[in-house]
Amino acid sequence: MIQPTPAIVPQSAVRALPRWALLLLCLAYVVPGFVGRDPWKSADITAFGYMRELALGHTPWGAPLMAGLPPDTDGLLPYWLGAWAIQWTSGWLAPEMAARLPFMALLAVTLAATWYSVYHLARSPGAQPVAFAFGGEANPADYARTLADAGLLALIACLGLAQLSHETTSYVTQLTCTALLFHAAAALPVRTTGPLIAATAGLGGLVLSGAPAMAALLGAGGALLVGTTAAATPRRRWPWAAALLALTLLSAWLAWRLDLWRWRIVDSEGAKEWDSLARLLLWFSWPAWPLAIWTVWRWRRQIVSQERHRHLLLPLWFVAVSVGATLTTRPADRALMLALPAMAALAAFALPTLRRSISALIDWFTLLFFSASAIAIWVIWLAVQTGVPAKPARNIARLAPDFVASFSAVQFAAALAATLAWCALVWWRAARNRAPLWKSLVLPASGATLGWLLLMTLWLPLLDHGRSYRLQMQAVRAVMGDAPGCVATYGLGRSQIAALIYHGELDLASSQQSAGCNWLVADAAASPPYASVLPRREWTPVANIMRPTDRNDRVVVLRRTPPQR
Template sequence: MNQPTPAIVAQAGVKRLPRLALLLFCLAYLLPGFLGRAPWKRDDIATFGYMAELARGATDWWHPVLGGMAPEVDALLPYWLGAWAIQLAPAWLAPDLASRLPFMGLLVLALVGTWYGTYYLARSPMAQPVAFAFGGEARPTDYARAIADGGLLAFIACLGLAQLAHETTPALTQLCFTALLFYAMAALPYRPVAPGVCAAVALMGLTLSGAPFMALFLALGGTAIYLLAPPAEGSPKKWHASSLALMALGCALLASYLHLWHWRIDLPQAKLAEWQGLGRLFLWFTWPAWPLAVWTLWRWRRQVFSARFTGLHLWLPIWFVAVASVATLTTRSADRSLLLALPALAALAAFALPTLSRSVGALIDWFTLIFFTGSALVIWVVWISMQTGFPAKPAANVARLAPGFVHSFSLAPFLVALAASMVWAWLVKWRVDRHQAAIWKSVVLPAGGAALSWLLLMTLWLPLLDFARSHAPMVRLVTSAMPASPGCVATLGLQRSQIAAFQFHSQLQLQALGSHNTCDWLIADIDAARQRPDVSASPTWHLTRSVGHPAERKDSIWLYERRLPPPPAPPAATEKQD
């Protein structure tokens, strides 16, 4: 017998996940990575550099520059948020921590948007479970809440979310507004006012965060989906589609006025290695959501390929995933583009939960248990080795990969990591109990394992990660060869992240090297210096030191000191001839 929907769920299967437990779980995933660390290399520290320049009034708010260079991403809102936070923060709060506060709120909005977007999709009539002959099937609201809990857990479980969602970069603002737009489109047929406002805010936020094309295509795709959906699908009306189209037009005009349209298409080359790299990115970055999403498309294929287009709860997340996937394949920042697919991909994964057999759920649990327990053990063993020297090999590997790193013991991170490990053990015991019937149970261990691994890394390994992933060690090596107050320091060929690192970690007064520069010191990129004979072969500039990051095993910066050439020797005196 063909069922109208593959979801067969009794009321006992939609047991509510305790709200306090869900809140604490989200906080355990949210806070590590924002608190206690230094700004990391490249995008994280570079974005902070623009925020600091805006906060101290050193650049134009509409055209921020750092070291004379515009940002790589044509965004404005991320830099504004960080700069405003720095200006409003009290004096005792470090600027880098202050700049992260609004981004913590953005991640919270991404989590909330994913939950509510999945919830309203699950409220769709075609997403509801099969009605039993004598009653007892899951009630619509309880069923939608259970699916939303599963979607949120699947979102947190995605391996690619951890690092990029905890960096102060435009990628996080784009993720937040994508999740907010996903919620707005899912909820617009049910609550037109609040979702309509959220859709406008999300589209404007995406435009000001450097993704106007994403905003335009997502809005136009949502318009088409609403126009094609039958009235039974949450009762979408034509004015929903019209409002999305008008919002898309407004964002296009805003992007044109601010000159945010830039052609950044970079098609992959016809090389096997490049395509293999993209394939590996899709596999691990979206794990474990993508196998569940594929299972959803298979089990719900009747709704997906229906001639009457009855699968609104499936086609909306499919469109979001498709747009982000195309952007991943056609842009250089593939991981940051794929990040925008995770909220919708998690929603697709959630609809697989009521269709999983017991054997498939057990396979997911055992694989997750082995993988994340093994990861936690590796983190603990390496930390113990760095503390005690036993076993000796992990500590030797750390010393080889990060020469100069000195580990120290901190009580608070140790206690947090120990408590998280004990909670993981309790969670595993809870999951193996046979009486658990909630449909979200299969994603509890993947989400808990991802949160555990991230928390252990951000507590036990945080000093090591700060040493390896920040520019601070390189800055210390350079400044140790300079006097305490060197005055102005010229720069040549430095990257945005390096300029921001020198300004933040050493408070140097940097100036781009020019013909009228009178600085006594010069920090130059090696390749840039070699191309300037007036620097590398000049008697004025004396090469003092060649340095690089200790963990990268290569020198990348030359430090020069200005030395005046010695005065010419006076002509030899000649004896007076009679």
């Protein structure tokens, strides 16, 4: 007999994940990476540079400039959020930390929106498990809550989310707005006020973050699915679908008024580019994508049925649009990040149909991978602190010759607590055959959180040393001495300019204002080289300064030669 749904779930399998454990996991994932570090190259410090210029009143809010250069992205919302946070916390919080507060909240909203999206999709009629002849099947509310927990775990487990979601860039706001729009389309028309507010924020935020095309495609497709999929009667569905479509058209009009429509599709660069994209698709969304494919296979009859089940079609649409953007625009990894909430939702619906052997394979692979990663992180940290083992210590000394190790009791305690929690979780998972559906995603999500937390505690000083511009730009300032006046630049990227302004505390002149400057900082790798452009008699090289961990990242400091008398 053909079952109406492949999900056969007893009530014993839908026990809720303890709220304290889920909240603690989210806290351990969100906070590390935002706290205790410098702005990192390249997008992170570039965005912070524009935020700080806005907060200090050095540039207009509608057209921000930094040393005369506009941002390389069209969306202004992330710069406004960071600048407002810097202004509101001025005097009691460092500006780089203040700028991260809104983005910390945005990541938390992304996790919450994903949970509620999966919850409402799991409550739809087509997602319900098979009813047993004598009862005992999963209660709809408990079933939906369990799958929502699983969807959140699948999102946290995605390997590519960790770094990019902890930056202060427009891509984080795009991720959050995509998750809000996904939630709106998942909850309408069962819920109305909250989803419409989420849709308004999501569509408007995507436009103001520089992604109007994504807003139009996701909003229009979401509105169509709200109106045509089986979640309520047509008389109730279509008015709210029309409301969502109207909001989408309004966001498109807003993008037109603000002149934000841009053609960003790029040409492929051949086989090497496609190989790179294939590797990105494989690791970035692991382990959500294999489970999502399993969902499509096991629920394939429901996908092509005339009832148009929204719990499958809606996340498939969001994933398809985001993957399409990944293949046709750059940067590809940041475009793919927008697919993760919907892909996590698809991964959650794989669990009611997952075979025990596949679940065991996931557990063992996760256990070995993340345990080995944690051991490697601890061993290298120990080598940095003590010089033992000797080989890792020598490698670190070669890669970061100027790094001076330091010990933080707070970071050590957090890392130790996370490692002990991982050991306890592994013991819990291996002790017996656990029944809840989310059991197969507990280890991947916890392992990803463990690895990220260990990196952002034990390795944070080393990573900060390697990815910050602080030492290089402070050395540039030391060469110039006190009161260097205005400083001209040649061939520098926006991230280097932001670092010179913030870490070097220099007054950088725009290209139109550089004629009267006595100092100039040039990128050693600029094309054409500075020596072929600048008059040799007018400028004298004074210093060639590299970033501590990258010999190819050098800047040349030049001083204007005094005129001959």
